[in-house]
Amino acid sequence: MSDLSETNTICACCGNTARLQQLQNSTQTLCCWCFNRERLRINTETSAHWPTDIELDIAEHYPDLVSPNCASLRPTIGPGWSIILDQFLRSVEADPKFAKSPPGHLQISDVKTTRVGEISIGWHWYFDWVEPYEERLEKLSAITCCLCGHQGDIVRQGNRSEPLCGFCQMPTRKA
Numbered sequence: 001m002s003d004l005s006e007t008n009t010i011c012a013c014c015g016n017t018a019r020l021q022q023l024q025n026s027t028q029t030l031c032c033w034c035f036n037r038e039r040l041r042i043n044t045e046t047s048a049h050w051p052t053d054i055e056l057d058i059a060e061h062y063p064d065l066v067s068p069n070c071a072s073l074r075p076t077i078g079p080g081w082s083i084i085l086d087q088f089l090r091s092v093e094a095d096p097k098f099a100k101s102p103p104g105h106l107q108i109s110d111v112k113t114t115r116v117g118e119i120s121i122g123w124h125w126y127f128d129w130v131e132p133y134e135e136r137l138e139k140l141s142a143i144t145c146c147l148c149g150h151q152g153d154i155v156r157q158g159n160r161s162e163p164l165c166g167f168c169q170m171p172t173r174k175a
């Protein structure tokens with residue numbers, strides 16, 4: 001999976017301002033409307049429910065990042081955030097400092113959505129070198145739709161704490 005660009009460019013389909021997005025098996029520069037049209041088209045073709053069917057279990061996929069007696073840790077966050085959370089966990093494990101540290105030195109206790117609509121990682125054990133990764137994840141979550149995973153076109157409504165893209169914000173989606 002390539003790193004997502006922070007530069008605004010143009011949607012490949014309609015010419016709206018857009019960023020590079022992660023789709024099922026590719027990255028494309030798409031606005032939230034074209035992103036969701038493409039996402040739903042691929043889901044229909046492949047009978048998938050991406051990103052809902054990612055269902056990231058941290059204990060299962062990253063056993064070295066939870067306590068040894070933790071059998072399952074499924075974060076209570078929107079499916080759109082599973083992608084950026086997975087990228088975060090992979091980056092932490094890939095850091096040379098992780099390999100040099102004793103086992104069990106980093107333990108995630110839970111993952112939540114804060115009241116301001118950002119992702120928040122709780123730790124049993126924590127080391128300072130993780131902080132830049134965590135800050136990047138928090139910033140990214142604030143601009144990532146927690147339902148579909150689109151980045152950059154967040155609509156915030158009143159006190160609503162969850163970031164949603166224009167497509168997922170549409171009243172018809174709530175029916």
Ligand SMILES: [Zn+2]
Pocket residue numbers: 011012013014015016030031032033034035
């Ligand atoms: Zn577009």
Ligand SMILES: [Zn+2]
Pocket residue numbers: 032145146147148149150164165166167168169
């Ligand atoms: Zn969305």
